[in-house]
Amino acid sequence: MLDLGPIDLGPVSADSAEQIDGLLSKGFPTLRFPPELERRFQLDTAADRLRVIIITAVLVVVLFNGYLLTDALMIPDVMAQAVTLRVGLFTPVCLIGLYILIKTPSPFYREVLVLLAGVLATGITLYLLSISKDPLAGPYLVGMAMVVMFSHSVAQMRFWMAVVLDIVIALGIAVAWPYIPPAPIEVMIPLAMVLISTVTFTLFGCYSLERDERQNWLLRVRESNLMAALKTANERLDKISRADLLTQVANRRHFDEFLAKVWDRAEIDGSEVALIMVDVDHFKAYNDQYGHPAGDECLRQVAATLKRRLRRPGDLVARFGGEEFIAVLTGTSLPVALQAAERIKVAIERLRLPHVGSPTSSFVTISVGVASLRPIDRGVTQKGLLSQADQALYRAKNSGRNRVWPDPDSGGGT
Structure with a gap:
């Protein structure tokens, strides 16, 4: 049975508490915590993250196949290949990947699976554009912006995974570019600006979202730790107030x-x-x-x-x-x-x-x-x-x- 509930890892150690105070004070620009805190963060947020991934996995299958309409309008000469790759390859691979993702206990490997889904979508799109002879294949590169926006904003990829995906997309475009039918420069320059802007803005969004999530988690853990310490102190005070300190029996x-x-x-x-x-x-x-x-x-x-x-x-x-x-x-x-x-x-x-x-x-x-x-x-x-x-x-x-x-x-x- 799938358990999406939060994991109670208990109060943090004294060293971790000091690290939390330091991180909240100095910040964490690399979006990484010390190893023990990082492990706790990944496990503690795994349930919420899994919910987001499951929902977006369903959406991406529907939307990616929905692009068959765009394929029919802009690259109709490879429509058969588009149906095969989108419906026959991407859809079953994503559904199998979703099953594996749910069964995967490691938060890191779940993020890797999300990244691989983005890479697969990128590869299929660029392949279709590179084998098409339609003059609209070049402008169709704007579809890569949708892959970026969906992966970064809807799937809420972790920042460094998003950076890896963007690098893969850039390399993929560079490799496929010689095979894509040429298009007017007046079209391709604005298209390039759209792609660059989309990557820049969504990466900034990924960074801000993960930074805020991590900061809020640190605040919650610190508050939880303070409450646990307060509860322990109150219990101790209550015990002291009810006990005779000399003889250790009730007062x-x-x-x-x-x-x-x-x-x-x-x-x-x-x-x-x-x-x-x-x-x-x-x-x-x-x-x-x-x-x-x-x-x-x-x-x-x-x-x-x-x-x-x-x-x-x-x-x-x-x-x-x-x-x-x-x-x-x-x-x-x-x-x-x-x-x-x-x-x-x-x-x-x-x-x-x-x-x-x-x-x-x-x-x-x-x-x-x-x-x-x-x-x-x-x-x-x-x-x-x-x-x-x-x-x-x-x-x-x-x-x-x-x-x-x-x-x-x-x-x-x-």
Whole structure:
């Protein structure tokens, strides 16, 4: 199946971005980019270029055969040859070439096929004029202007391909000239001026068209690259705004937003929402004993342990403030949340982080408060869930620390 859609080549490299800025600033008079950018340009514009070529290929077959009428009026003595060459040779060759062109993935070789079609049209026209004996054969050279205009303006040939075609036409006329019946100089001089003017004007048009196309492409790529960089920067800023930079878990803002979404979803499906609130025991004493850098590392290890122990996709670990962390567990009952909290407490103990300033243990420990509510129950709120978790943590700390305490209404701790 023919795919005429654009090719997404992704953002350009830093070097290419610099090259684009340089090209836009200094220009590109030779209509060529550095190799990598040139490859991207050819591939990125291949779909639009192919559409133009397909349309013009159909038109050129119709119009080139339409010149049989002109052949009948100006060189009737070679009419049979004209029909054979235009209908029997040019038409099938162009149709076969169009099929090959569509199947050709290389933009360069597609342009070569367009050039060859122009060369074939030139050769057929000059051959007919060189074998005709009609005195109007010389003035009929003006038909070459049509080949030039169609190739340059309608088919929108790439500039350097157009230059090659014009050179071929000039050489072809020079070779065929001795065989073309002579015509009055008063006719041939204006005809020559028409051909020269047509070549000059259409070449200028080819150059301007390709230059503008390339410049617009550079602008689009630069804009696309800037937008991609802006998107990346915004995503990074959003991530930073939602994450605690020290511990690399969610921050309080993200926790509040996440809990609100989880709560809304639970109100619909009737599931429970649990909170596990964690406080590092005697953390001020830890900072005083080991220094703030060590304290930061302690918090990072506690956060990493929480993330390892709470790995379900629907759960969230956040830094609640200072040495406090909080976890949201979706669809989790109190007994299950208590089991998870106990695993967290044991995992922190197994870190064996020395804490000689702690009256609770010679290693870093945590106190944990747990609460779980079902949002669809009468009278429950997010604020109430947070309050219960906070009260449970308070009870865990007042009961000797290094322990897990459930919802105060449950009546005890572990």
